[in-house]
Amino acid sequence: MKKFKYLKNVVTLQIDQDKCNGCGMCMEVCPQQVFTLAGKTSSITDRDACMECGACARNCPQQAIYVRPGVGCAYAVLMDKLNIKGKCCGDVCGCSLDNIPDH
Amino acid sequence: MSNQLNKLPMIDDNQESTCRPDEQNTASFEDTGSANWITGQLETNAGPVYQVAAVLDRKDLTGSIKARLGLGRMDYIIPPGLYAVGNPEPTSPVLVSANYKLSFDQLRRELAGLNLWILVLDTKGINVWCAAGKGSFSTAELMRMVDATSLGEIVSHRTLILPQLAAPGVSAHAMRKESGFKVVYGPVRAADIPEFLSGNNKAEPEMRHPSFTLPDRLILAPIELVAMLKPALGLIGLFFLLNMAALLADKSPIIFISLLRQSLMDFAPFFAAILIGIVLVPALLPYIPGRALAWKGWVLGVLWVLVYTVLITTSAGWLQTAAYYLAIPAITAFLGMNFTGSTTYTSLSGVVKEMSFALPAIILSASLGLIGLIAGYFI
Numbered sequence: 001m002k003k004f005k006y007l008k009n010v011v012t013l014q015i016d017q018d019k020c021n022g023c024g025m026c027m028e029v030c031p032q033q034v035f036t037l038a039g040k041t042s043s044i045t046d047r048d049a050c051m052e053c054g055a056c057a058r059n060c061p062q063q064a065i066y067v068r069p070g071v072g073c074a075y076a077v078l079m080d081k082l083n084i085k086g087k088c089c090g091d092v093c094g095c096s097l098d099n100i101p102d103h
Numbered sequence: 104m105s106n107q108l109n110k111l112p113m114i115d116d117n118q119e120s121t122c123r124p125d126e127q128n129t130a131s132f133e134d135t136g137s138a139n140w141i142t143g144q145l146e147t148n149a150g151p152v153y154q155v156a157a158v159l160d161r162k163d164l165t166g167s168i169k170a171r172l173g174l175g176r177m178d179y180i181i182p183p184g185l186y187a188v189g190n191p192e193p194t195s196p197v198l199v200s201a202n203y204k205l206s207f208d209q210l211r212r213e214l215a216g217l218n219l220w221i222l223v224l225d226t227k228g229i230n231v232w233c234a235a236g237k238g239s240f241s242t243a244e245l246m247r248m249v250d251a252t253s254l255g256e257i258v259s260h261r262t263l264i265l266p267q268l269a270a271p272g273v274s275a276h277a278m279r280k281e282s283g284f285k286v287v288y289g290p291v292r293a294a295d296i297p298e299f300l301s302g303n304n305k306a307e308p309e310m311r312h313p314s315f316t317l318p319d320r321l322i323l324a325p326i327e328l329v330a331m332l333k334p335a336l337g338l339i340g341l342f343f344l345l346n347m348a349a350l351l352a353d354k355s356p357i358i359f360i361s362l363l364r365q366s367l368m369d370f371a372p373f374f375a376a377i378l379i380g381i382v383l384v385p386a387l388l389p390y391i392p393g394r395a396l397a398w399k400g401w402v403l404g405v406l407w408v409l410v411y412t413v414l415i416t417t418s419a420g421w422l423q424t425a426a427y428y429l430a431i432p433a434i435t436a437f438l439g440m441n442f443t444g445s446t447t448y449t450s451l452s453g454v455v456k457e458m459s460f461a462l463p464a465i466i467l468s469a470s471l472g473l474i475g476l477i478a479g480y481f482i
Contacts, residue, residue, distance in 0.1 A: 003312075004446070004447070004448040005394060005448070006394055006448055006449050006450060006453045007394050007395060007450075007453040007456055007457060008394070010450065010452040010453045011450050011452050011453070012452055025276075028267075028288055028306075028311070029267060029270035029288055030311075031267065031268065031291065031311065031312060031313055031447070032448065033308070033311070033312060049448070050450060051448050051450045052450040052451050052452060053232075053235075053236065053270075054236075054271045055235075055270035055271040058270065058271060058272070058273070058274045059270055059273075059274055059275050059276070061276040068451070068452070069236070069271060069451075070450075070451030071233070071237075071444070071451060072448075072449030072450045072453055072454040073443055073444030073449075073454065074396075074440045074441055074443045074454050074458055075441055075444050076444060077451070077454055077455060077458055078458070078462075
C-alpha cells in the first residue's frame with residue numbers, strides 16, 4: 001500500500017548512533033517503518049514518515065532516540081492554544097483513531 | 104446515557120466535558136456477569152474469570168453503530184480485568200487490550216476457536232493508540248493490572264502480547280525489569296492475531312503498519328457530520344435573518360415559507376462544502392496534490408466554488424461570488440486541517456507548522472467572506 005507522507009523536514013526525531021546497540025526494538029515498534037538497520041546500528045531512513053508517536057524512544061533500552069512525542073491533531077492543538085481543557089479526551093486527542101482496529 | 108462526542112465539540116456548548124471524568128467510571132466487575140458478551144466463568148488459581156464470546160451479537164453491533172455516531176461514546180466501556188476466551192490454560196497466551204468496548208469487541212471477534220487470556224487495562228474508555236499517546240495505556244497501568252488480577256498466579260509463563268500501537272505508552276524493557284513480564288508487541292490489526300500466534304509470536308512487516316484505506320478514512324465521517332449539525336443550523340439561521348432583514352429593508356411582505364426556502368437555497372453551497380470537507384477530502388486524500396491537509400481541503404473548496412458559480416447558480420453577483428471564494432474554501436480548508444486528528448500519519452510538529460500558516464489564513468478568509476455575504480443581502 002502507498003504510504004501517506006506529511007510535511008517535509010518537520011519532525012523532532014533524532015538517534016544517537018553511538019548509544020545504539022542495534023537491538024532492533026525501534027524497528028519493531030515504529031508504525032511507519034522509519035528505521036532500518038544499517039550495519040550494527042539503527043538509522044533513520046524515512047524521516048518524513050515519522051508521526052512522532054514516541055514508541056521508539058520509549059522502547060529504546062539504550063535511550064538512544066529522542067523525539068518530542070505528541071498526537072498530530074489540529075483540533076487538540078487548537079483547544080490547547082485556546083486553553084480549553086476537557087473538550088478533547090485530554091491534552092492530546094487524536095481519539096478519532098478508532099478506525100485502527102484492535103487493539 | 105449522555106450524548107457526547109469526543110471530538111469537534113466546540114459547537115456544542117451545552118455539553119459537559121466530552122472526556123468522561125474518572126470518577127464516573129461506575130462499571131464494576133460485579134455487574135459484568137449479566138453482560139451480553141459474557142458466556143460463563145472459569146475457575147483459576149486466583150478465583151473466577153469471566154469467559155467472553157468470540158462473536159459479536161446484535162447488542163454489540165448496535166452499540167458499535169451508536170459509538171460511531173458519537174452517542175454515549177465515552178461511556179462505552181467495560182470493566183478492566185482479566186477475561187478468558189475459550190478455555191485457556193496456565194500456558195495460554197495473554198493479550199492486553201483497552202477498556203473501550205469498541206476496541207475490545209474488535210479484538211474478541213477475531214479470536215474464535217482460540218484459547219487465551221485477555222488482560223483489559225483501565226484506559227478510561229479510550230482506544231489503544233490514543234490511550235498510549237495520552238498515557239492511560241502505560242507501563243504503570245500494565246503493572247497495576249498484572250498485580251490486581253494476580254496474573255502471575257494464573258499463568259505459568261511471563262509473556263504479555265500487547266498491540267503494537269500501545270508502544271508509545273509502554274516501555275517493554277522497563278516492564279521486564281520491574282515486573283519480570285516480557286512485553287511482545289503483536290500486530291497492529293486484531294485480524295492478524297491468529298496468524299501472529301501460530302507463527303511463534305512473529306509479526307510480518309505488513310502487520311506492523313496501520314492501513315489507511317478508503318473505508319479507514321471514511322469511518323469517522325458520520326461522527327464528524329453529526330458534529331457539524333449545530334454550525335449548519337446556525338448558518339441556516341443566519342441566512343434566514345439576513346433574508347428577513349433584506350425584505351424588511353425593502354419593505355417587502357414577509358412570507359415564512361418562501362423565506363425558509365430561500366435560506367435553505369443560500370445554505371446549499373455551504374452544505375456541499377461541509378460534505379466536501381468531511382467526506383470528499385478524506386476519500387480523495389491520496390489524489391489531491393500537496394501535503395498539508397488544510398491545503399487539500401482548500402483546493403477542493405476552490406474547485407467547488409468554481410463549479411457552483413459557473414455551472415449551478417447564475418444569479419450570484421460579483422460581491423457574492425467573491426464572498427463564496429473567500430468563505431467556502433476556508434470551510435473546506437478548516438475541515439481538511441481538522442482531519443489531521445483522524446489520520447494515521449500526521450505528526451504534532453507537522454500539524455503545528457501547518458496550523459501556523461493555515462489558521463490565520465482561514466480566519467481572515469472566512470471573516471472577509473462573511474462580511475461579503477452579509478453585504479450582498481443589502482446591496
